[in-house]
Every structure is written in structure tokens, then in C-alpha cells.
Amino acid sequence: MNKIFGVVLAVIGGFALGGIALYRQEPINSLWIVVASVCMYLLGYRFYAAWIAAKVYLVDPTRATPAERLNNGRDFVPTQKWVAFGHHFAAIAGPGPLVGPTLAAQFGYLPGTLWIIVGAVLGGCVQDMTMLMLSMRRDGRSLGQMARDELGPFGGFAALIGTLMIMIILIAVLGLVVVNAMKHSPWATSTVFATIPVAILVGFYMRSWRPGRVLEASLIGVSLIALAVFGGGWIDQSGMRDAFDYGGTSLAWFVIVYGLLAAILPVWLLLAPRDYLSTFLKLGTVFLLAIAILLMHPQIKMPAITQFVDGSGPIFTGKVFPFVFITIACGAVSGFHALVSSGTTPKLISNERDVRLIGYGSMALESLVAIMAMIAATLLDPGVFFAINVGAGIAGATPEAAVHTISGWGFPVTVDQMAQLAKDMGEKSLFARTGGAPSLAVGMASIFGSSFGRGLLSIWYHFAIMFEAVFILTTIDAGTRVGRFMLQDLLGHVSEPLGRTSWYPSVVLSSFLIVAGWGYFLYVGVIDPNGGINILWPLFGISNQMLAAIALSVATGIIIKNSKPVYALVTGGPLAWLALITTVAAWQKIVSPDPKLGFFAAASDMASKLAAGALPPEKAAVAPQLIFNQRLDGWLTVLFTAILWLVILDMARICVRRLSGKEVARSSEAPYQPTKLESLPLPGDLHGAAPAGH
Amino acid sequence: MNQVVATAGSAALRWLAAGWSYIRAVSGDDAYERYLSHHAAEHPDQPPMNRKDFFVQRQQQKWTGVTRCC
Numbered sequence: 056m057n058k059i060f061g062v063v064l065a066v067i068g069g070f071a072l073g074g075i076a077l078y079r080q081e082p083i084n085s086l087w088i089v090v091a092s093v094c095m096y097l098l099g100y101r102f103y104a105a106w107i108a109a110k111v112y113l114v115d116p117t118r119a120t121p122a123e124r125l126n127n128g129r130d131f132v133p134t135q136k137w138v139a140f141g142h143h144f145a146a147i148a149g150p151g152p153l154v155g156p157t158l159a160a161q162f163g164y165l166p167g168t169l170w171i172i173v174g175a176v177l178g179g180c181v182q183d184m185t186m187l188m189l190s191m192r193r194d195g196r197s198l199g200q201m202a203r204d205e206l207g208p209f210g211g212f213a214a215l216i217g218t219l220m221i222m223i224i225l226i227a228v229l230g231l232v233v234v235n236a237m238k239h240s241p242w243a244t245s246t247v248f249a250t251i252p253v254a255i256l257v258g259f260y261m262r263s264w265r266p267g268r269v270l271e272a273s274l275i276g277v278s279l280i281a282l283a284v285f286g287g288g289w290i291d292q293s294g295m296r297d298a299f300d301y302g303g304t305s306l307a308w309f310v311i312v313y314g315l316l317a318a319i320l321p322v323w324l325l326l327a328p329r330d331y332l333s334t335f336l337k338l339g340t341v342f343l344l345a346i347a348i349l350l351m352h353p354q355i356k357m358p359a360i361t362q363f364v365d366g367s368g369p370i371f372t373g374k375v376f377p378f379v380f381i382t383i384a385c386g387a388v389s390g391f392h393a394l395v396s397s398g399t400t401p402k403l404i405s406n407e408r409d410v411r412l413i414g415y416g417s418m419a420l421e422s423l424v425a426i427m428a429m430i431a432a433t434l435l436d437p438g439v440f441f442a443i444n445v446g447a448g449i450a451g452a453t454p455e456a457a458v459h460t461i462s463g464w465g466f467p468v469t470v471d472q473m474a475q476l477a478k479d480m481g482e483k484s485l486f487a488r489t490g491g492a493p494s495l496a497v498g499m500a501s502i503f504g505s506s507f508g509r510g511l512l513s514i515w516y517h518f519a520i521m522f523e524a525v526f527i528l529t530t531i532d533a534g535t536r537v538g539r540f541m542l543q544d545l546l547g548h549v550s551e552p553l554g555r556t557s558w559y560p561s562v563v564l565s566s567f568l569i570v571a572g573w574g575y576f577l578y579v580g581v582i583d584p585n586g587g588i589n590i591l592w593p594l595f596g597i598s599n600q601m602l603a604a605i606a607l608s609v610a611t612g613i614i615i616k617n618s619k620p621v622y623a624l625v626t627g628g629p630l631a632w633l634a635l636i637t638t639v640a641a642w643q644k645i646v647s648p649d650p651k652l653g654f655f656a657a658a659s660d661m662a663s664k665l666a667a668g669a670l671p672p673e674k675a676a677v678a679p680q681l682i683f684n685q686r687l688d689g690w691l692t693v694l695f696t697a698i699l700w701l702v703i704l705d706m707a708r709i710c711v712r713r714l715s716g717k718e719v720a721r722s723s724e725a726p727y728q729p730t731k732l733e734s735l736p737l738p739g740d741l742h743g744a745a746p747a748g749h
Numbered sequence: 750m751n752q753v754v755a756t757a758g759s760a761a762l763r764w765l766a767a768g769w770s771y772i773r774a775v776s777g778d779d780a781y782e783r784y785l786s787h788h789a790a791e792h793p794d795q796p797p798m799n800r801k802d803f804f805v806q807r808q809q810q811k812w813t814g815v816t817r818c819c
Contacts, residue, residue, distance in 0.1 A: 128787035130810060141775035151819035197814070225819050267804035270778040322812045323805065330817065331776070385819050394815040533817040540813070556813075599819070738770035738779070 061101055068094025075168065075359075083359075085430045086352040088164070092172050092426045096419035099176035104184060104415040111614065111622045112188045114407045119730040121194045122404055131195070133405035135735040136412055143400045144417040145334050147183070147392050148341070150526045151385025151599075152425035154232060157491035158592060159382040160432040160440065161370040163360040166379045167429055174380070174387025175422035178629035182603055183392045184414030185610045185626055190397035191404055192724045198397045202609050204723040205616075206705045213698045213705075214605050215541060218394065220695070221598040222538040223569065225391070226314070227576030228591040229527045234306045234581055235490035235588075236520050241299035242481055244306070246287035246517055247524045248299070250332070251313075253279045257328035273331045277339075280332060280525070284518050288481060303581040310531065311574040317532040318539055318566040326532045333529040340522050344427050344499060347506040357433035357440065362464070369445040369464075370489075371589040372651040373643065377636040381596035386425025388633065390602025392418065405735050431498030432491075438468025439476060443494040446586030447487040457486050481513030489586035492523045538569040579684040582677045590654075593644065594688055597637050601699045604633045608706040615710045616722050623710070634703060641696040645689055654689030658682045780807060 071091035075083060108114040122133040134142070159167035190196055196204070199218070203211025237244040257276040265271060290299060301309070317325050364375035371382065385391070396414060404410060432440060441461045442450070450457040454470045461468050477485045480497060488494070496519035503515040540556060542565040547554015553561045580587025607630035614623045647653030650660035664670050665678045713719050773779040781800050788797040798806070 126787070126791075128784050128791070129807065132783070132787075135774070137771070138774045141771075145775075146816055147818045149817065149819040229819070262801070262805065266801040267781050268778065269776050269780075270773065273776070323808055326812060327808050334776075389819065391818045395818050398814045399811075399816055530817060530819060533812070536812060537815050737767065738774040 061098065064094050064098050064101070068098060072172075075165065082354040082356055083164075084352055085348060085355055085434065088168055088355070088426060088430060089348065089352075092168075092423060095172050095176055096180075096422065099180060100411070100415055100419060103176065104180065104411045107181065107184070107625055108188075108408070108411045111618060111625050112185075112410075113618075114188075114410065115727075116406055116408045117729055118407055119728040119732070120191060120404050120407060121725070122402055123730060123732050124725075124728060125194065125402075130399070131402045133732055133735060134403040135405070135737055136409035137737060139400065139403045139405075139409065140413050140417060142403065143395070143413050144420055145338065146395045146399065147389075147417055148337060148421050148424060149385065149530055150229060150232070150523055151389065151391075152421055153428045153495055153523065154229075154491040154592075155383040155385055155596070156425050156429040157432040157495050158370055158444070158588070159379050160357060160429060161361065161363050161368045161444070162375050162379055163358050163364070164355055164429060164433040165359040166364065166375050167383055168426065170379055170383055171387050171422055171425045171429065174383070175418060175425075178603075178632070179386075179388040179392070179422065180415040180418040181625060181629060182388060182390075182606060182610075183396050183418040184410060186393045186396035186606055187401055187404075187414035188407075188410050189610060189613055191401035191407070191410065194725050195402040196397065196723075198393050198606055198609065201397065201613075201723070202605065202702075205609055205612050205720065206702070206709065207720070210605075210609065210702055210705050213702045214602075214609075215545070217598070217602050217605055217695075217698055219538060219541050219545075220691070221391065221595070221602050222534050222541075223572040224576065224591065224595045224598050224691075226531050226534045226538075226573040227580065228588070228595045229530055230307070230310045230314075230573065230577040231580040231587050231591060232490040232492050233524045233527045234303055234310060234577070235488060235586070236492040236496070236524060237301070237306050238303050238488075239300055239484075240482055240520075241296045242287040242291040242513075242517050243520045243524070244287075244301060245290045245295075245299040246283050246521045247528075249283035249286065250280055250329070250521070250525055250528070251325070253283065254325055254329040254332060257332065258324045261328060261331075262323045269331060272328070273335050276328065276332045277335050280336070280521065281518075284514060284521055287517055287521075288513065291481060304578070307574075307577050307581045310528075310577065311570060313528070314531050314535050314574070315566060315570045317528075318535040318570065319563055322536075326529075326536065329525070329532065330529050333525045336522050336525055340519075341424055341427070344431075344502065345423075347502045348427060348430060350506045351502055353430070353434040353502065353505075355430070355433045356435065357437050361437075366652070369441060369449050371593060372649070373593070373640070377640040377643075378593065380636040381593055381600065381640045383425065384596045384599040384603075386422050386428075388600065388603050388629065390599045390604070390606055393602065393606035405732055406730070428495060431495055431502060434501065435494065435498055436466075436468065436472075438462065438466040439472065439497075440494055441466055442468050442473055443485050443488050443497065444491065445487065446489050446584065446589070448583075448585040450487060454484070454486055479512045480516040482516070487586070489588050491588070492520060495523070496520045535566065535569050535573075538572075539565045542569060576684075579680055583681060584674060584677075590685070590688060593640065594691065597641055597644070597692060598695055600633050600637045601695050604630055604637065604699050605702050607633065608702050612706045612709045613722060615713050616719055617724070620710075620714060630703075634699065637699060638696060641692045644692050645696075654685045654692065658685035658689070661685070777807075780804075 071087050074087050122131050125131040156167050199211050199214045202214040253276050257272045260272040366374040450460045458468050458470050496516050499519040500512050500515035504512045580591050607626045610626040611623050648656050650657040661678055661682050709719055781803050
């Protein structure tokens with residue numbers, strides 16, 4: 056029966072995927088993409104993941120998990136597998152898979168879509184499942200601890216530095232996305248501002264008035280936020296409009312101050328309630344988007360492949376290889392997931408065989424979110440897509456100049472069309488709204504509008520913007536806090552009191568340092584006339600893939616020690632690919648003489664123009680900061696690449712010793728204990744518990 | 750006929766109840782009840798924390814590691 060199911064899946068999936076890849080005459084329907092991706096995830100889950108679980112990790116349903124052995128009713132709790140799946144998916148799903156595919160759509164829908172599917176099935180899902188498995192066998196140890204135990208002190212240190220760097224770049228780039236979405240949009244700005252008092256109210260409700268009533272409080276909060284979307288429309292039409300009309304720099308300062316406050320205030324006041332709200336919004340919106348795409352199944356208007364694969368792309372520069380793989384990290388392979396998979400979730404797993412569903416399955420679902428973002432970006436007229444996503448520095452500062460440039464690329468668009476679209480969406484202008492959020496919101500509004508009522512386009516648009524902003528602000532809060540803990544851990548080696556996470560001066564100092572780190576990159580991104588995203592997003596992609604490569608190195612080292620060496624290809628294969636693409640991308644960003652691509656080339660180019668007095672005054676004023684920033688980004692890329700290769704060499708050293716029969720550090724796996732746990736029923740299960748082992 | 754409607758109705762109600770329990774479990778709304786039953790089973794000699802203290806402690810612990818991603 057299972058075999059027939061597999062064959063049917065393979066035939067449908069292969070047919071759909073082949074259809075996507077070969078069908079070029081007419082616009083393709085988005086349903087093909089959905090069908091192809093879902094079939095591939097199911098095939099990967101049914102066969103590849105099952106094989107890895109059985110052969111490589113020797114999953115043993117009779118072995119007691121840490122949740123059972125160390126059950127304390129708090130963080131170590133045996134949890135039903137679908138509940139743990141829900142927790143894990145909510146933890147890994149962030150704004151990343153919404154932004155990356157939108158930017159990568161400049162290459163056409165095909166390269167990004169294929170990478171999202173193949174990257175997830177063979178790389179990302181495998182990484183997540185692997186980290187979950189390895190951490191679970193080691194009592195829920197973190198990636199950093201496992202790197203130290205299995206590779207040595209250097210590996211552990213590299214993982215810590217890598218995580219801290221990626222956190223800073225990630226928060227900066229997400230902050231930039233949210234600033235660009237709110238820039239000169241009183242509707243969006245007032246709605247996003249309103250989410251802060253709503254979160255505080257929810258915080259008081261859950262802590263003081265009705266302690267722990269999470270669902271009641273979230274329901275109230277989500278309703279208030281929905282009201283705020285309508286309220287923002289009212290403000291936009293009223294005399295209060297100007298009070299919420301801000302430029303990029305003011306909004307950047309707002310995000311910076313907000314991030315600092317959220318990091319030093321108690322979690323119950325802002326961070327925790329906001330997280331509940333954003334999780335509900337996130338899951339609800341993703342679910343709604345999936346239904347709307349199935350109902351509407353829009354035509355894809357973007358060509359399969361555009362001329363920008365040659366590296367001349369206007370959203371970011373660089374050839375399709377390696378840059379499509381760098382731009383789409385979350386949704387295909389995201390190193391960040393290794394942190395979540397080796398933290399909270401392994402302490403919840405009640406039986407080893409659940410790892411496949413929770414690790415591989417959650418990532419497959421996240422990858423499907425990235426596919427939906429790709430559909431939302433490519434169903435727009437390509438001319439409109441580029442008009443929204445290309446910075447004024449490249450397309451031209453006036454609407455006339457921009458439509459002229461973009462139509463000249465072969466993607467016709469008119470000033471009237473853009474004006475009508477902006478009016479429909481309740482915005483003043485949609486030109487040069489870089490960062491991916493506005494174009495995703497336009498795409499989502501079109502899908503929701505045609506599925507659930509066209510008259511509400513502007514409401515849907517601002518709902519989508521608010522949804523992304525709430526999401527991103529949560530990542531900013533949580534990321535700053537995690538960065539603070541890591542920094543305190545590092546500072547603790549210098550001076551003992553600084554390492555105490557509850558000592559208030561240390562909390563303020565380390566939070567300030569982290570916020571200053573990402574605040575700097577955010578500020579420079581905002582003043583950059585080309586939009587900033589084109590610089591920061593590749594840097595984020597490279598750092599995220601570097602973290603994935605560190606995680607896969609740790610995993611490969613462990614497999615080599617414990618299992619048949621040939622099985623190391625399961626993680627070694629994706630590792631080799633990630634090492635290749637990050638190194639090629641980093642190499643090009645460092646040495647390319649093209650000022651649009653190379654960081655150092657851009658710095659020298661701008662410096663010589665500044666010296667010759669060839670820059671217009673408003674550009675000359677910010678040029679010194681931009682020049683410094685390009686050089687800094689260049690050196691950061693050098694640092695990332697160096698860390699990556701040192702970790703790979705450290706892992707290779709272990710492999711060589713093991714294969715030549717020499718002594719290696721013992722694996723730190725916790726010893727076997729038989730499980731006494733019965734299989735857990737679903738909460739409120741109709742059929743009761745099944746006996747263990749079936 | 751009435752029999753069929755009644756059966757279908759009670760099945761639908763049971764499914765709704767199951768869905769509700771699932772949402773409560775995933776969101777952590779039932780965490781205190783779970784804690785009480787764990788506590789009663791493991792430490793029957795000690796008094797359990799009250800609802801508010803439990804929630805404060807649980808929230809503090811949740812936000813001490815990497816719990817959210819990009």
C-alpha cells in the first residue's frame with residue numbers, strides 16, 4: 056500500500072516538476088508549483104527521511120528520550136508528537152522565507168522554486184532533523200556545546216561567534232524590511248505602533264488579571280490588532296495623518312529604541328505577549344494564504360527565467376549561481392534552525408521515532424511557506440514587481456524615470472498603472488518600496504482580494520504589512536535577547552559579574568552593545584540611496600548558510616565517528632554544496648572589481664568619485680559612512696569565510712583520524728535506557744492511547 | 750433518521766472538542782493543569798506552585814534560550 060502511494064506521489068510530483076521546468080510557451084498556473092512541491096516533500100518524508108532515521112541515526116523506539124528520563128514538568132516534558140510539531144513549527148517559522156523568495160524572483164520563478172524544493176528535501180529538512188536527533192541523544196545540548204564536545208574548543212568558539220554575528224546581521228536586515236514598509240505610510244506606521252500598547256495590555260492580562268490564560272488573552276489581542284488595521288485606515292484619512300508620516304531615519308531610530316527597551320524590560324511586559332500575538336497571526340495568515348492560493352490558483356506572470364541570471368539584476372547584483380542559493384536561505388536551508396532544533400524542542404520529544412515528523416516535517420512545511428511567498432511575488436506583473444522592489448538609485452528617482460528604466464528591461468509598466476495600484480492599496484506611492492514586504496503585501500492582497508472580496512484590497516494590504524511587521528518586531532526582540540545572553544556568556548570570561556544574566560548593569564550594557572551592533576547596520580542601510588537591502592541581504596544569506604555549514608560539519612563529524620563512513624554523505628553532501636556556494640559568493644563579494652558586486656570595489660569607486668567631486672551633494676554627505684560600511688562588510692565576509700573553513704578543516708581532521716584508525720574524542724551520547732513510556736494520545740484523543748511500540 | 754443526525758452531531762462535537770484541546774496544548778493554555786498532574790504524581794508531599802507563580806517561572810524559562818527563528 057505504502058509502495059503504491061509512493062509511486063503515485065513520484066509520478067504526480069515528477070510530472071508537475073517536469074511541467075514547471077519545461078513548459079515555457081504560456082504563463083504557468085501556480086497550482087503546478089504547489090503540487091510539485093508538496094509531492095516532493097511527501098516523497099522526501101516518506102522515503103529519504105525514513106531511510107536516514109532507520110539507517111544513519113538508528114532510531115530506536117525502545118530508547119528513553121531525555122524528556123522521559125529528565126522529566127521535570129517544565130522544560131523536559133514528554134509531549135505528544137503533533138503538539139511538539141506545532142511548537143517546533145511555530146519556533147522555526149519566521150519572516151525569512153517570506154523575504155528571500157521575493158527578492159530572488161528577479162531571476163524568474165524557476166531558479167528560486169527549484170532551489171526551495173531541492174534545498175529543503177535534501178538539505179534543510181535533513182539538517183533540522185539531524186540536529187534534533189543529535190541534540191536529543193545528548194540530553195538537549197545546544198549546537199555550541201555539541202561543537203565543543205565533538206570537534207573541540209575551536210569548533211565551539213566558532214559556533215558562538217558565528218551565531219552572534221548572524222544574529223546582528225539578521226536583526227539589522229529585518230529592521231530594514233520593516234522600516235521600508237512603514238516609510239511615509241501613516242496607515243502602516245500607525246497600525247504597527249498600535250501593536251505595542253496592545254501587546255502590553257495582553258502582557259498585563261496574562262500575568263496579573265487572568266494568569267496563564269494564554270488563549271483568552273491572545274484572542275483579545277488579535278481582535279484589537281485587527282481593529283488597529285481598520286483604525287490605521289481611518290487615521291490615514293483624518294487630520295492625524297501627518298503625526299504618523301515618518302521618513303526612514305526616524306523610523307530606524309524608533310526600531311532601535313524599541314529593540315533596546317524590549318531587551319531590557321521584563322519579558323512578560325512586551326516580548327512574551329507580542330510573541331503570542333505574532334504566532335497566532337503567523338499561523339492564521341499562512342493557513343489563510345494556502346487556502347486562498349488553492350481557491351484562486353493564480354497564473355504566474357513572471358517569466359521562468361529573466362535576463363538577470365547573467366548577474367545584472369536590479370534588486371541585487373550577482374549571477375544566478377551562486378546568488379540564488381544565498382538569497383534564499385530560510386525556506387531551503389537555514390542554519391538558524393540548528394539553534395532551535397538543538398534547544399527547546401529536543402527536550403519535548405517523547406519517542407525517538409517522532410524526530411522525523413518534528414524535524415523533517417516542520418521544515419518541509421516552512422519550505423512550503425517560501426513557495427507561497429514565491430507565488431505571491433511572481434503573480435504580479437513583472438513590471439509592477441520591479442517598480443516596487445528596485446531602489447530609486449537604480450530605477451530613477453521620479454515615477455516617469457522609473458517606468459522608463461523598467462519598461463526598457465522588457466517589463467512594461469506605466470505611471471497610471473502604479474498610481475491606480477497605490478490607490479487600491481491605500482498608499483501614496485509604491486515605487487521603490489524595497490525590502491520585499493510591500494511587494495509581498497501587494498501579492499497577498501491580490502490573492503486574498505480575489506478569494507475573499509475585492510473591495511477590501513487596501514485592508515488586506517495593510518493587514519499583510521502589519522502581519523510581517525509584527526513578526527519581524529518579535530524576531531528583533533527575541534534576537535536581541537538571545538544576542539545579549541551570548542555576549543554575557545563571552546563577557547563572563549573577561550569579568551565574572553558581567554556574565555551574570557540577572558545583574559542589571561550587565562543586562563543594560565550587553566543589550567546596548569547588541570542593539571548598537573545591529574542599529575549601526577540598520578542606520579547605514581536606511582541612508583543608502585540604493586535601498587540597503589542589496590548589501591545586507593547577501594551578507595545575511597552568507598552568514599546563515601555559514602551557520603548551516605557549521606551545524607552540518609558537527610553532524611558529519613559525529614556520523615563519521617559512530618556510523619558507516621559512507622553515511623556521512625547525508626550531511627556531508629549538503630555541507631559540500633553550502634561550502635561551495637558560500638565560498639564562491641563570498642569570493643565574488645570580496646574580489647569582484649564590479650562596484651555593484653564587490654564590497655571593496657564599491658568602496659574604492661565611491662571614494663574616487665567623492666574625491667573627484669562627482670557625487671551630487673546629498674550623496675556626498677553620506678558617502679564617507681557608506682564607504683566605511685562597504686569596507687566593513689567586506690572584512691566581515693572575509694571573517695565568515697575564514698570561520699567556515701576553519702570549522703570544516705577541524706571536522707576533516709577528525710574524519711581523517713577516525714578513518715586511519717587513530718583515537719578521536721569519544722562521542723558524548725547519553726547511554727541507552729529502555730523507555731517505560733506509553734505512546735501519548737493526542738490531547739482530547741477520541742480513541743485513547745495506543746500501546747507503545749505500535 | 751434522528752439517530753443518524755444525533756450520531757453525526759455528537760461526532761462533530763467530539764472533533765471540535767479534540768481540536769480545542771489540541772489548540773490549548775500547542776499554545777500552552779493548559780500548561781498549569783499539566784504541571785499540577787505532573788506534580789501530584791511526582792511530588793505529592795509538597796504543595797504545588799500557584800497559577801501565577803507557575804506562569805511567571807515558565808515564561809522566564811521560555812525566553813532564556815533560542816526559541817524563535819528567522
